[in-house]
Amino acid sequence: MKRNNAQPHAFSCYIRGHKRAISEGFLMPWQRPLKSLMTILTLAICFYIPLFLWTLWLNYDELKQSWQNQGSIAIFIESTVDLKETGIFLQEIKDLPIVESASVLNSDAIKNQLSKDEQLSQIISLITAHDLPRQISVSVFAETTADEIEVFINNLSINPQVEYISYDKQWLSQLKALTNTLLQIARISAFMFILIVMVILANTIANEITDHKNELRLLELIGASWAQVRRSFLYMGTFFGIYAGIIAVIFIAISFRWLKDTINSLVQNFGIDITLHGLSFQQIALVIIISLLITWLAARLSLSSQMLNQVQD
Amino acid sequence: MKRNNAQPHAFSCYIRGHKRAISEGFLMPWQRPLKSLMTILTLAICFYIPLFLWTLWLNYDELKQSWQNQGSIAIFIESTVDLKETGIFLQEIKDLPIVESASVLNSDAIKNQLSKDEQLSQIISLITAHDLPRQISVSVFAETTADEIEVFINNLSINPQVEYISYDKQWLSQLKALTNTLLQIARISAFMFILIVMVILANTIANEITDHKNELRLLELIGASWAQVRRSFLYMGTFFGIYAGIIAVIFIAISFRWLKDTINSLVQNFGIDITLHGLSFQQIALVIIISLLITWLAARLSLSSQMLNQVQD
Amino acid sequence: MINFNRVSKSYGKDNKALRDVSFTVEAGEMLFLTGHSGAGKTTILKLLMLMQDVSYGQIKVNGQDISCMKSRKIPAYRRNIGMIFQDHRLLENKTVLDNIALSLQIRGYSDTLSYKKANAALVQVGIAEKANFYPQELSSGQQQRVGIARAFVAKPDIILADEPTGNLDPDLSLDLMKIFEKLNSLGITILIASHDLFLIKRLQKRVLVLEKGELIDDFSPQKNMYTP
Amino acid sequence: MINFNRVSKSYGKDNKALRDVSFTVEAGEMLFLTGHSGAGKTTILKLLMLMQDVSYGQIKVNGQDISCMKSRKIPAYRRNIGMIFQDHRLLENKTVLDNIALSLQIRGYSDTLSYKKANAALVQVGIAEKANFYPQELSSGQQQRVGIARAFVAKPDIILADEPTGNLDPDLSLDLMKIFEKLNSLGITILIASHDLFLIKRLQKRVLVLEKGELIDDFSPQKNMYTP
Numbered sequence A, B: 001m002k003r004n005n006a007q008p009h010a011f012s013c014y015i016r017g018h019k020r021a022i023s024e025g026f027l028m029p030w031q032r033p034l035k036s037l038m039t040i041l042t043l044a045i046c047f048y049i050p051l052f053l054w055t056l057w058l059n060y061d062e063l064k065q066s067w068q069n070q071g072s073i074a075i076f077i078e079s080t081v082d083l084k085e086t087g088i089f090l091q092e093i094k095d096l097p098i099v100e101s102a103s104v105l106n107s108d109a110i111k112n113q114l115s116k117d118e119q120l121s122q123i124i125s126l127i128t129a130h131d132l133p134r135q136i137s138v139s140v141f142a143e144t145t146a147d148e149i150e151v152f153i154n155n156l157s158i159n160p161q162v163e164y165i166s167y168d169k170q171w172l173s174q175l176k177a178l179t180n181t182l183l184q185i186a187r188i189s190a191f192m193f194i195l196i197v198m199v200i201l202a203n204t205i206a207n208e209i210t211d212h213k214n215e216l217r218l219l220e221l222i223g224a225s226w227a228q229v230r231r232s233f234l235y236m237g238t239f240f241g242i243y244a245g246i247i248a249v250i251f252i253a254i255s256f257r258w259l260k261d262t263i264n265s266l267v268q269n270f271g272i273d274i275t276l277h278g279l280s281f282q283q284i285a286l287v288i289i290i291s292l293l294i295t296w297l298a299a300r301l302s303l304s305s306q307m308l309n310q311v312q313d
Numbered sequence C, D: 001m002i003n004f005n006r007v008s009k010s011y012g013k014d015n016k017a018l019r020d021v022s023f024t025v026e027a028g029e030m031l032f033l034t035g036h037s038g039a040g041k042t043t044i045l046k047l048l049m050l051m052q053d054v055s056y057g058q059i060k061v062n063g064q065d066i067s068c069m070k071s072r073k074i075p076a077y078r079r080n081i082g083m084i085f086q087d088h089r090l091l092e093n094k095t096v097l098d099n100i101a102l103s104l105q106i107r108g109y110s111d112t113l114s115y116k117k118a119n120a121a122l123v124q125v126g127i128a129e130k131a132n133f134y135p136q137e138l139s140s141g142q143q144q145r146v147g148i149a150r151a152f153v154a155k156p157d158i159i160l161a162d163e164p165t166g167n168l169d170p171d172l173s174l175d176l177m178k179i180f181e182k183l184n185s186l187g188i189t190i191l192i193a194s195h196d197l198f199l200i201k202r203l204q205k206r207v208l209v210l211e212k213g214e215l216i217d218d219f220s221p222q223k224n225m226y227t228p
């Protein structure tokens, strides 16, 4: 019963099928340009929101490190210790792995430091100069954790040369609390946003697929395998992902441009030195690849649910 | 050529049409429950995001007022002024409209106050007690602006009894900078989110309407006026709005429940006294009415664009 | 009552669906429109239904030029016409009965009356037992009959039927033609596009013959009959 | 080759579309399936196409019971069948030519060969000039012919035609039947559901008659002819 159908070779069929699917998947969004634009914008927004949060987080991380540095440690030296001994002690401290820098301050320097505070300076100017003890001021490396600092201080405080150690415990604990809160909020919003993005993304892609329901059904009926049926729709999803990823990156660039000036003026007021960073080239590439994978996956999932839902007719 | 068609009365037709449209609009989402659920969730998310920002803003506004209060003003009195004159002067200050409370501090009280700071207390304990000038501490009302405080201070500083006035200019300016930044960010995000919500909302409702394109076309062809055609779709939009509004409010409640503990622990660390407020009943009602109006409007707009797009066939 | 005056309809440049077609149909007449596939039968009905714009010429219905009708008057105009579509066009999410009743509800009838009349129409076309089915659960012939019932249930002034018997066997076709004749006897003008020559021969009515968009013949029942 | 063994199909409880239908079609046969509207003609074709599941009984094609076919074998099975649908089912966003070529592309043919064959098929059904039109720009009869071309272009083993001449005039119907007879002479089995008695009479083939889901008659061309 077979006629001279000249059934083509399997591999060349496969390649041919993919080529066709790519060009079809590419053309599909252009059949209804306005609708596709809306879909792409929606997807772009879906990618934009978590991307924005992520970029902010990257910036905050950097900021946090510079803040941690500000809590320097003051070691008050016993008045019995002379200047030479102090010098040796300073060198010992400098050699410790967590210490970035250390220096001896005399009482004038301390007063000078105190007088930077507007309210205190008035008081200080009214106080007759008085002997303050010698003091070593220590800065630790940015990576140092609060626990490491705790250990460092405990070790020093048993040293007989040390009268008292003061460090801004409060600053560090406040910073920790702030970081924890932001982390918690970031976690909650990441969770929420992933939910949101999933719902909207699935809905958007599913709508796009449902629009082609009859087409899917017909392809099945004229004998296309399920892989053939869905192929061009998967490519369509991929193209949507690429477009949406690009637009999301553009959105990020625009909103960081906007934010930069605002943040800069704020930061100057607080005397912190940071600059807002956008996305690097690698990060942009990563974003587009991820968005492409996500839409591909979403298309795949809603295609299989479409297959399961297929009513008999 | 007219037959006994017994054309019914216009007003009863109108009422009847609306009754039918309401029940149809109500039933429409249930024809494809899963799809409608997705639509409602998407809309709910659209309403949730700006609503969340708005609620946070309401809370921040309250917080800001309590912060402003913290910057109290210290007036140092000339040493020539005796205790009785100081008392009269205190009364004068207390009578000023912007002053909430004022009190005289002697040098011990000042030292006491300074020693609250961990780092300073060490220094102070090392300084032999010294005569500090008398000082009046003033708190202003929360509503007072920075400008009003400026005027108040300028007026006082020309008073011969006053040696010097210190107030935390930095705190106020930092607060102002922070508020400005937040306001700017809130503006940008409000703008972005309104854009986002518009795109997603329009897309979602438009998809819902496009699903019924053939129905719209057919109703037109069997002689329904455009008002009749769109009526049940407008009601459908309205019902979507109500459902979505309710879900958005539930989302807000859930996320505030989550945030509450986190924020509370943060706030304790900074020694600020606030509690996070959710939405009041009136606010909830307002939200649902607004979401209903928005979806109604979106449905109306995408219906008319549908009418304009209608191809001839 | 219906008057085509040198009507042409073209889609794009070289695609003329109708060329210079003129004819007049009196009120209360019943006639057939025939011709090969693609001759322009459906196009004539679509023009009358204002589903397409005339490219050239003029169509008058009850003396009014319909191509310059104000858009807010179109619904009322369409309510005077019942159309049977070649592709049925039933609402998928409504039952058969709802589909037919809709036609009356739109005209403002109460639900009770609408459903009573819709049921009667279903009985007439012989699918009373399918009243609560959805259109996609019917065979094509059954769907076609629902479309027919929807068109005549509100007793419009004009019925336009596009291939109303395309999915029906000869016996059923004749039964339906009897319904059309009965409606016609009430004074309703009926225009049927069909290529069912067997049927056309049986009914002995006026026949307009189209060929590639041109009106090539107009046989009156009084004059010699159309014998293909 | 096609064997129905006491096949029943019911939708819900009291809605039997087919009752206890048994018949055998030999490879290379050409036969008609007729009956009133709603008799179950389309249902038989849909069962063969695996568009519906059998409720009771067994259908064998080439000796294989199709109701227990593995789902990954279904596409290959369907590629052996060309079906003409009563409602055409063309892809709206593809041109007429693309619609026909698709059928070949799915089977792995190169684009050049697919379009060459598709063009030839279009010429055969007589709408070569509409190759680059979209389906919704065609008249119903033209759409139907596109569906016919799509079904036979890949020369499958079996062609199932559901009312292939429902929107065509008698002359065109006969032309198309000639195409079917030519395909049949190549060894293709052809099953045509139709209520066009004129056509059935002319073709002198075997006729299966359905009535309310039951097979009531089986006329062979050798035996006495079906005269309704």
Ligand SMILES: Nc1ncnc2c1ncn2[C@@H]1O[C@H](COP(=O)(O)OP(=O)(O)OP(=O)(O)O)[C@@H](O)[C@H]1O
Binding pocket: B313, C011, C015, C016, C017, C035, C036, C037, C038, C039, C040, C041, C042, C043, C044, C086, C195, D136, D137, D138, D139, D140, D141, D142, D167
């Ligand atoms: N939207 C359109 N765009 C382009 N061409 C069209 C369009 N609609 C119809 N045509 C063309 O106009 C011609 C007449 O079509 P029409 O549907 O009136 O034919 P018909 O007489 O109803 O045929 P049938 O008996 O097959 O239904 C056909 O050649 C068709 O291709």
Ligand SMILES: Nc1ncnc2c1ncn2[C@@H]1O[C@H](COP(=O)(O)OP(=O)(O)OP(=O)(O)O)[C@@H](O)[C@H]1O
Binding pocket: A313, C136, C137, C138, C139, C140, C141, C142, C167, D011, D015, D016, D017, D035, D036, D037, D038, D039, D040, D041, D042, D043, D044, D086, D195
């Ligand atoms: N999905 C369905 N659900 C319920 N009933 C159905 C369904 N499909 C078909 N039927 C019923 O099965 C019966 C046979 O339908 P079928 O389509 O096979 O008829 P047919 O012989 O093709 O008629 P026609 O000549 O009108 O096309 C009809 O009464 C129809 O109402």
Ligand SMILES: [Mg+2]
Binding pocket: C041, C042, C043, C086, C162, D139, D140, D141
């Ligand atoms: Mg037609």
Ligand SMILES: [Mg+2]
Binding pocket: C139, C140, C141, D041, D042, D043, D086, D162
């Ligand atoms: Mg059928």
